[in-house]
C-alpha cells in the first residue's frame with residue numbers, strides 16, 4: 010500500500026519539478042532577448058562553447074561580447090547560467106546601465122551588488138569592506154572616506170606620486186641598459202602599490218625593488234601578487250565547493266595579509282591617540298595624514314576592539330587592492346597604445362614639451378642609459394622640479410591630449426565593471442530606450458558590460474573599436490580634425506553614460522581622481538623618456554622597407570593611424586581584466 014503511494018508522490022513531485030523547470034527556463038524571462046536555452050543547463054553549455062572558441066585564458070567578457078553580437082546587439086541579453094551561475098541580464102546599453110546604477114525610491118544607494126561576486130572577492134576585500142556594504146552602512150563609510158578622496162586633497166599627493174614615479178623610471182632605465190624583455194604590468198603594479206600605500210596608510214611599502222633597495226621586502230605586495238594569482242583565469246563565478254583548493258589558498262594568503270595590516274592598524278591607533286602635535290609644522294603634517302583611509306577609520310575610535318581592528322583591516326585591504334590594481338592596468342595599456350600609435354605619442358610629447366619645456370638637453374640620445382653623459386636621476390629630478398614648480402601648479406590638469414589618451418585607454422580597455430543583484434519582489438524595472446517598454450528585472454543579476462557599452466557605435470561611431478584619443482578633444486581642435494579619417498564621435502555629451510569605466514551613480518569609484526593624477530604624472534614622466542616596444546602578442550609587424558639605420562620599417566594601418574600588429578593582446582580575468590601576457594615589452598631611451 011505504502012509503495013504505490015510513495016511512487017505516486019514521487020511521480021507528482023517529478024512532474025511538478027519538471028513543469029517548474031520548464032517555466033523558469035523557457036517562460037519566466039521569455040520577454041528578454043536570448044539565445045536558445047536548454048532545460049537542464051540553460052545557457053551554460055552555449056556559454057562554454059563560446060569560451061572554448063576564445064583564445065587561451067581570454068576574459069569571459071570576450072565570450073559575452075560575441076554572444077551579444079550574434080544575437081544582434083540587443084540592449085538587454087538574457088543569460089541563464091544556472092546551476093553553476095546566476096540568471097542574468099547583460100546590459101549593452103548605456104541608458105539602461107544608468108537606470109541600474111542610479112539611486113531610486115526602492116534603492117536609495119542603488120541596487121545591491123551581487124553576493125556571488127562579493128563572496129568571490131571576500132579574500133581580497135573582507136566581509137565588511139565598503140565594496141560589499143549596502144544602504145546605511147555603506148553610506149556612512151563612503152561619507153567618511155570621501156573626505157580623503159576630495160580632488161583638492163588628493164592632488165596634495167603629487168610629490169609622493171612623483172617620488173614613486175622616479176623609482177619606476179630607475180627600474181625602466183636599468184631595463185634600457187639590459188635590453189631584457191619584461192612585464193610592464195608587473196612594474197606598474199608595484200609602482201601603483203607603492204603609491205596607494207602612501208595614500209591609504211601613509212606607509213612606504215617598498216614594493217619597487219631597485220639597485221638601491223634590492224633587499225627591501227615588499228612583503229605586502231608579494232602576498233597580494235600571490236593572492237591575485239590564485240584568481241588566475243577564472244572564467245565563471247563557480248561556487249566555492251567546486252574550487253576548494255584555490256579557496257583554501259586564497260584564505261591562507263588573506264590571513265597573512267590581514268595579520269600584517271593588523272599591526273599597522275594598532276601602531277597607527279596608538280600614534281593618533283598619543284599627545285597632540287607641538288608646533289605648526291607637525292600640525293600640518295598631522296592634518297594631511299589624518300585624511301588617509303587609515304586615519305579616517307581610526308580618528309573617532311578611542312578604544313581599539315578586535316572588531317574595529319578587523320573592520321579597519323577590511324577597508325585597508327579593499328583600498329590597497331582597488332587602488333593599485335586597476336590603475337596599473339590603465340598605465341600598461343596606455344603605454345602600449347602609445348607605442349603603436351605614433352601620432353598620439355607625438356601629440357603627447359608635444360603637449361608636454363609645450364607645458365613643461367623640452368626634456369633636459371643633456372638627456373642621452375642613445376638607446377642605453379649607461380652611456381648617458383648625465384646621471385639618469387639628474388634629468389628625472391629636473392622633470393620632478395618642473396612638475397612641482399609653483400607656476401606649473403595646475404598644469405598637470407591642463408593637458409587635454411594626455412587626458413584624452415587616458416580616457417580612450419579606459420574606454421577601449423576597461424579594467425572593471427559592476428553587477429547588481431536585483432532582489433526578488435522588489436518590483437525593479439528598467440525602461441528600454443527605443444520602445445519605452447518596461448522590463449522587470451526582479452531576481453536577476455544585472456551586469457553592466459563595459460566591453461559592450463564602450464563599443465556602442467551609436468555613441469562612438471562606426472569605428473568604435475579603434476583607439477582614437479582625438480574623439481575626446483573639442484570639435485574644433487585642429488588635432489581632432491587632422492588626426493584621423495575615422496568615424497569617431499564625441500565630444501557632444503549626448504550620452505555621458507556611454508563612458509563608464511569608473512561606473513556611475515552613488516556607488517561609482519571613489520578613487521577616480523587619484524587614478525587620473527597617477528596616470529598623468531607617470532605618463533608625463535615616462536612618455537618622452539622612453540620608446541616602449543611590444544614583444545610577443547601585440548608586437549608591431551615590419552615590412553621590407555628599411556629606415557636610415559637599416560632597420561625594417563613598421564607596417565602602418567593608414568585608416569586607423571596605428572602600426573599594424575600581429576596577434577592583438579587580449580584581456581584575461583584575474584579578479585579584474587588584465588592584459589593576458591602581463592604586457593611584455595622591451596624599452597629604449599627615446600631619441601630627443
Ligand code: HEM
Pocket residue numbers: 122139140151327328331332333335336339424425426427428510511512515516517518519520521523524
Ligand atoms: C583606472 C583606475 C580605476 C578604475 C577603472 C576603477 C573602477 C571602479 C569601478 C568600476 C568601481 C565600481 C565597482 C562595483 O560596482 O563593484 C569602483 C569602485 C571603487 N573603487 Fe575604483 N577604479 C579605479 C581606481 C581606484 C583607485 C585609485 C581607488 C582607491 C584609492 C579605488 C577605490 C575604489 C573603491 C573603494 C570602490 C568602491 C566604492 C563604493 O562602493 O563606494 N579605485 N572602481
